[in-house]
Every structure is written in structure tokens, then in C-alpha cells.
Amino acid sequence: MRYNFKFDIVRHRRKFFAVSIAITLIGIVMLAIFNLNYGVDFRAGTNFDITVGQATDQAKAADIFKNAGYDPSTLTVGGTNNDRVTARFDKVLGQADETKVQAAFKAVYGDKVSMEVNTVDTEIARDLAVKAIYAVLASTIGIVIYVSIRFEWRFAIAAIISLLHDAFIVVSLFSIFRLEVDLPFIAAILTIIGYSINDTIVIFDRVRENLRFAKLKTFDDLAELVNRSIWQTMTRSINTVITVLIAALCLFIFGSPAIRLFSLAMIFGLVSGTYSSVFIASPIWLLLKNRTLGSKAAKPAVEK
Structure with missing residues (x-):
């Protein structure tokens, strides 16, 4: 029996990829021209x-x-x-x-x-910047190892692309709008990575459960499984992001100036994290998994 999802996420995956690529390219251009607007934590x-x-x-x-x-x-x-x-x-x-x-x-x-x-001073600012990069890299590597052990390497690749997507989207937005980057911003990035991987793993866990009872012969079978898994966890994803987003918005509106940019980075990251978990990570895993089907009976679904 086919699952009647309200919106075929897999079929429109190229549109979601295009949105992320567009923001990323704009961010790369802005970073190349203007760099980031570093706060006092990262400059003398x-x-x-x-x-x-x-x-x-x-x-x-x-x-x-x-x-x-x-x-x-x-x-x-x-x-x-x-x-x-x-x-x-x-x-x-x-x-x-x-x-x-x-x-x-x-x-x-x-x-x-x-x-x-x-x-x-200059030396401390440089040291803080290097350690901040190490912190992000260490957390990312740890997540890749964890996902690889708990699931499989295809899930790990999809998860790491999703995490890098979230981090770079936030960095790109801060570069585009010339917002200040300081140590609370790094804390926000690490928090966003943790939130995003949690959301992604919930969906991946549902995919893995559905795989146990699925008979996959074509790409369409696999696409249906991914769509079903996403929509089975959609209510949880929406409720979670709304709850955390309300808290972040309250911090941004009523919090002190010292944490305002932290709150804004969290808002960007929460939206990006939910977006990537649903529309980026799962379709990437789908494309990787499709290579193992060994069937040419059906071609991948495309947008109409």
C-alpha cells in the first residue's frame, strides 16, 4: 500500500538543492570580497x-x-x-x-x-580563532563517527553534508548582512550542529526502521520509503523547532545586547537545521542508497 504523503519531497529535491546552493554561492562571494565582520574576540x-x-x-x-x-x-x-x-x-x-x-x-x-x-591582543585573537575552528571540526568528526557506527556510512555522508550546510548557511547569512562574529557565535554554531544532527537522526532512525520491512526494487520504491519516513516524523520536527524557535526569539527580543547576535545565529540555524534534515539529508541518502539497488526498472523521479 502506498503512503499518501501530502507533498512529495523527493520529487522536488532539486529545487531544495538549488536554494541551498544559491545561498552558499552568495555566501562564498561575500566571504571572498568582504570576509566576516569579526568581533573583538577575534581581532585585537x-x-x-x-x-x-x-x-x-x-x-x-x-x-x-x-x-x-x-x-x-x-x-x-x-x-x-x-x-x-x-x-x-x-x-x-x-x-x-x-x-x-x-x-x-x-x-x-x-x-x-x-x-x-x-x-x-593580536596573538590571543588569532589563538581564539584557531581553537574555534578546532572545536567545530572536532564536533563534526565525532558526529560522523557516531552516525557511522549507529547507522552506515551513507547516513554519515548525508549527515555531514547536512551539518556543513547548516553551519555555512549561518556563516553566509552573517557575512551577507555584515553581522558581528564573536565567541557566542561559535557557541551558537556548535549548538546548531547538535540540534541539527538530533533532528536528522530522528528521520534516519525512521528510515532504518522502515527499511527492515521494505522490498526495494526500484528508485520509486526507495523514494516512497524516504517520503513516508519524513512525513512520519514531520509533526515531531515541526513541534520541536517551533518550541526552540520561540525560546530563541524571546532571547533575541527581550535578551541583553550581549546575547542578541547569539540568539539571531540560533534562529538562522534552527530554521536551516530543520530544512536540511528534511529536504537535504534524506534526499542525499536516497541518491547514495539508490546506487545499491542494482535495478534499472525505473528511473529516478523528477519534478514536473
Whole structure:
């Protein structure tokens, strides 16, 4: 008996591949031309996080820095009562500069002013960037080994392509919109990889279960099995992504400026992860598995 899925995902796989390839190519071009917009974590500079004890605004904070003789590269005002000023400089400032900035704010807001300063020199920035790459590679290799042991190498290849797809989609979007990349961004990438592989494995587990009772002779039989497996887990996938997406949106809207880009990266990654698990990973496994059928009775389904 054929499974009556609402939408034939396999038949339209080329459209989904085209969307992912288009975003990836745009991202590659943007990376080649503009690179990423690295934050202070990955480039030398100094970050001031100043709590002034009362409501303020960006224009007033900018005037204080200007009167003290400083021009921060980025300046934001946040906190529960708009009482926190965050300023970032592309150069490393010394102790004398820190004292001068703190004195300038105390002259306006009084002794309630408190300040936290984070400075990253060139060597530390380079070391952080290298370790971030190692962290992503290590997690990816671990996932490949796990999927290969639990399932088979075809599932592992499909899973790793899906994971790389998710990570690069988020990187591409940050490059296209010139969003800042810092250590929380790397944490978001690692979280996205974990979420995406979990979603992918749920679908792959259903595929494996359905394989036990399937009699596959043609590509159409295999395509039906994949479509059935995806739709059997679709409700779970939608419910999961909506639940996590609501949390990420709340962090983005109501959270502090320090975690806003982290939340945005999570939003991009959650959407991309669900998309790749359903529309990328499973069709790739299908194409790989089709080579083992040894039947030419039917040709692969194509879009109409």
C-alpha cells in the first residue's frame, strides 16, 4: 500500500538543492570580497561594559566618549533600564585610557558607575580563532563517527553534508548582512550542529526502521520509503523547532545586547537545521542508497 504523503519531497529535491546552493554561492562571494565582520574576540581591541546606575541614551554616551577623546567603533545602550553602555574599540587601550573613560562617566553619572573592561591582543585573537575552528571540526568528526557506527556510512555522508550546510548557511547569512562574529557565535554554531544532527537522526532512525520491512526494487520504491519516513516524523520536527524557535526569539527580543547576535545565529540555524534534515539529508541518502539497488526498472523521479 502506498503512503499518501501530502507533498512529495523527493520529487522536488532539486529545487531544495538549488536554494541551498544559491545561498552558499552568495555566501562564498561575500566571504571572498568582504570576509566576516569579526568581533573583538577575534581581532585585537578593547571592549567596555559600563553600568551607569540610571537611564541613559546612545547620544549622551557618545558625547561622553567624544569629550574624553575617544571614538568607539560600536556603541550600544541596553540593560533593563537602559543603564548599560557597551563600547568596542578596534585598538587595544591601556590602563590610563580605562581610568580616563571611567572618570569621564563618573563625572556625569556619579560614583554609581561600574565598568568591566575586556582586552584582546593580536596573538590571543588569532589563538581564539584557531581553537574555534578546532572545536567545530572536532564536533563534526565525532558526529560522523557516531552516525557511522549507529547507522552506515551513507547516513554519515548525508549527515555531514547536512551539518556543513547548516553551519555555512549561518556563516553566509552573517557575512551577507555584515553581522558581528564573536565567541557566542561559535557557541551558537556548535549548538546548531547538535540540534541539527538530533533532528536528522530522528528521520534516519525512521528510515532504518522502515527499511527492515521494505522490498526495494526500484528508485520509486526507495523514494516512497524516504517520503513516508519524513512525513512520519514531520509533526515531531515541526513541534520541536517551533518550541526552540520561540525560546530563541524571546532571547533575541527581550535578551541583553550581549546575547542578541547569539540568539539571531540560533534562529538562522534552527530554521536551516530543520530544512536540511528534511529536504537535504534524506534526499542525499536516497541518491547514495539508490546506487545499491542494482535495478534499472525505473528511473529516478523528477519534478514536473
